[in-house]
Amino acid sequence: MPGPSRKIVDVLEGKTVTPPPIWLMRQAGRYLPEYRETRAKAGSFLDLCYSPDYAVEVTLQPIRRYGFDAAILFSDILVIPDVLKRNVRFVQGEGPQMDPIDVAGIEKLDAEGVLSHLAPVLETVRRLRRELPEETTLLGFCGAPWTVATYMIAGHGTPDQAPARLFAYRNPDLFLRLLDFLADVSAEYLIAQIDAGADAVQIFDSWAGVLGEREFKAYAVRPVARMIRTVRAARPGARIIAFAKGAGMNLRSYRQDTDANAIGLDWSVPLSFAVELQKDGPIQGNLDPMRVVAGGQALEEGIDAILQALGNGPLIFNLGHGITPEADPAHVSDLVRRVRGYMP
Numbered sequence: 001m002p003g004p005s006r007k008i009v010d011v012l013e014g015k016t017v018t019p020p021p022i023w024l025m026r027q028a029g030r031y032l033p034e035y036r037e038t039r040a041k042a043g044s045f046l047d048l049c050y051s052p053d054y055a056v057e058v059t060l061q062p063i064r065r066y067g068f069d070a071a072i073l074f075s076d077i078l079v080i081p082d083v084l085k086r087n088v089r090f091v092q093g094e095g096p097q098m099d100p101i102d103v104a105g106i107e108k109l110d111a112e113g114v115l116s117h118l119a120p121v122l123e124t125v126r127r128l129r130r131e132l133p134e135e136t137t138l139l140g141f142c143g144a145p146w147t148v149a150t151y152m153i154a155g156h157g158t159p160d161q162a163p164a165r166l167f168a169y170r171n172p173d174l175f176l177r178l179l180d181f182l183a184d185v186s187a188e189y190l191i192a193q194i195d196a197g198a199d200a201v202q203i204f205d206s207w208a209g210v211l212g213e214r215e216f217k218a219y220a221v222r223p224v225a226r227m228i229r230t231v232r233a234a235r236p237g238a239r240i241i242a243f244a245k246g247a248g249m250n251l252r253s254y255r256q257d258t259d260a261n262a263i264g265l266d267w268s269v270p271l272s273f274a275v276e277l278q279k280d281g282p283i284q285g286n287l288d289p290m291r292v293v294a295g296g297q298a299l300e301e302g303i304d305a306i307l308q309a310l311g312n313g314p315l316i317f318n319l320g321h322g323i324t325p326e327a328d329p330a331h332v333s334d335l336v337r338r339v340r341g342y343m344p
């Protein structure tokens, strides 16, 4: 029996859908008053991630408001270090923190019990697939090994991930083992999300842009390729979006090297280069989130430039990174209306 038609699934399988389907990275978040209200009730941010009732609710909020073509599971990439017992906490106004890991800590990492600790997140995925409209794609996700490792090594966010880069130069073999470990744990997590009902998954490599050429191959491409190989070996046909933020020219062979179905583009990727990348397959992106904050002409011009350059090929309309808390929800309505009104 053929399943329901989901536009983002169609694009991931190589089709051109006109107008292009749309969702936004961080579409559930602090720019929405209803999110802030649920967040206040839930306790800590991790409590929100591990409570299926609240996590389902905040995932659905932007779908109800805007009718996006995809819902993305509400969780965080840092649940992986959390279940690896790194003592993750989200301090209001300071971003995420955890116990920094050292050589001895890496040698002691143990994947035992990881999936059972993530059971509430998988329960959220199952409930979402039941509650979402048939035509809405459900996206699961996780962080890429490099990006997750940067937080594990520094113990917090940094402007350029100097601690992880330095650690990798000083301990190259151990660092590769850490990335392989994270790749294998994360692949199992993605397989479990797919089994729970995710139609596709996105791998977020938010810090790919701080890597030199050789390090990009070793720390961004290789572990993500390993993850995708593992997921596809277990679940043939699994649909995967890989988003390597700030990767620039390194994106040229990223799709081929990782075997992702679609690649995500940040707003610094020139549209002329995006056109080249789209010749090899589906792309996702790449509106500057600040255009959504600005609204008006800045928003309209940014949308139109993307639609003109990329709207007649396989495109998932999205931002070039997550929407920010300052964004006006009314500007998001304007964005959705304009993309849906596109006629080639």
Ligand SMILES: Cc1c2[nH]c(c1CCC(=O)O)Cc1[nH]c(c(CCC(=O)O)c1C)Cc1[nH]c(c(CCC(=O)O)c1C)Cc1[nH]c(c(C)c1CCC(=O)O)C2
Binding pocket: 024, 025, 026, 027, 028, 029, 030, 039, 045, 072, 073, 074, 075, 076, 077, 078, 090, 095, 096, 141, 157, 204, 206, 322
């Ligand atoms: C690097 C990264 C993280 N988390 C994530 C990434 C990769 C994407 C990116 O680069 O933005 C991914 C993420 N984080 C969140 C989602 C949920 C789904 C969605 O709506 O996109 C997703 C997909 C919720 C969240 N994750 C976080 C929030 C805000 C927490 C709050 O409500 O107080 C949300 C809605 C917290 C978080 N989580 C993280 C940071 C650095 C922060 C603090 C910065 C901030 O506060 O915005 C780690």
